[in-house]
Amino acid sequence: MKIWNPDVERSSREKIEQLQLERLQATLNRAYRSVAFYRETFDRMGIIPEDIDSLAKLPQLPFTDRKTLMENYPYGMFAVPLREVVRLHCTCGPGGEPVVIGYTRNDINHWTQISARILHAAKVGKDDVVQICLDYGLFGEGLGFHYGAELIGASVIPGSDTDPRRQLLIMRDYRTTVLLSKPSFALKLIAAIKENKVSLANLQLRGTVFTGEPFSETIRRRIEGELKIKVINSYGPPEIPGPKIATECEKKCGLHIFEDQFIPEIIDPQTGKILPPGEKGELVVTTIAKEAFPLIRYRTGDLTVLDFSPCECGRVLVRMHPVIGRTDNMIIVNGVSFFPAQIGNILAKIEGAEPHFRLIIDREGTQDIVDIMVEVSEDIFFDEMKKLHQLKKQIEECIYQTLGIQVRVKLVEKRSLSGAESGKIVIDKRPK
Ligand SMILES: [Zn+2]
Incomplete structure (x- = not known):
């Protein structure tokens, strides 16, 4: 042990x-x-x-x-x-x-020790090449594990949580043995392996540590089966x-x-x-x-x-x-968490959009897809198509800039969603 x-x-x-x-x-x-x-x-x-x-x-x-x-x-x-x-x-x-x-400096030392404990539980050692496909920015996830992996003595690749194709090629060429990522990134990696026709025989991957978002046992079995690896969860x-x-x-x-x-x-x-x-x-x-x-x-x-x-x-x-x-209504899509209230706050600032909306979340392949139905004020709804298109694009762009999630907006007539019960604001159709 x-x-x-x-x-x-x-x-x-x-x-x-x-x-x-x-x-x-x-x-x-x-x-x-x-x-x-x-x-x-x-x-x-x-x-x-x-x-x-x-x-x-x-x-x-x-x-x-x-x-x-x-x-x-x-x-x-x-x-x-x-x-x-x-x-x-x-x-x-x-x-x-x-x-x-x-x-403080002591807090960072504790941080390093904790990440070493997690990696050690995942049997990471000095001979491992650890690729960290997490955010290295303000949110701190990448650095969180980086220090622990170095303390253990593994060879650490500071990767990123974007561009799975590039991370896949690094993984193949640098002979990565352990991946640290969100489970949603591992699903994107599986898609990149298929798209780029990379053979698993050309990868040295044997394990992965997941962090950042909950996942079901079905997803774990799928990732373990497709990548032929062992998955360890952290929280x-x-x-x-x-x-x-x-x-x-x-x-x-x-x-x-x-x-x-x-x-x-x-x-x-x-x-x-x-x-x-x-x-x-x-x-x-x-x-x-x-x-x-x-x-x-x-x-x-x-x-x-x-x-x-x-x-x-x-x-x-x-x-x-x-x-x-x-206990609240936090939603996680493609590894990014947000609250429905944040969508309401964004819509409240956009002229022509009403604060009534409905989120429909589904999964296509490995991607979560978010559709948002947004009510528009009557005078705009009956206006020319070009204006409607501009409003739709503006809402999609604002949501992307603020929350970091890509959504598809569908504009609907005023009062068509207003009567919806609060429970109906989010419809999550993703398989568990
Ligand atoms: Zn135990």
């Missing part, structure tokens, strides 16, 4: 909980001292960090969520001065509002300082949460009450090793189940099921 940090990963429940309590108390003290949001919220509730003298008292603390982060944009949630921050990354909120995440919401909070092991029976760095809880999303292990609910995460951007009881919006039973791999770290669903 390949375990990067056996002292932690094969520790005992008792030792892990002792470490968690020590780190939680240090985190609470730092957050209370340095972050106005935490200090004011705790004061209002009559809580001081010393009150939380056992893990059982964690549920006494208030939740945080995306809204908290957006309201404190850009640096309000930072617990260290900017001179101690060595890296800034960003993610987007439900309305497209940015959230800035900072890292981490983008607003929790990276790179990830959990990884599968070779047994593929859930994702081990890095409990020395994060405390997971499962709550009823309606009442906020803690649910017992084994029950499905919303995952809440408290970071206990982050200096710059500590998050206390952060509501991820992801629905899952925790499993504390021992894993055959030897790790004692709790496992979470792959994400089952969302």
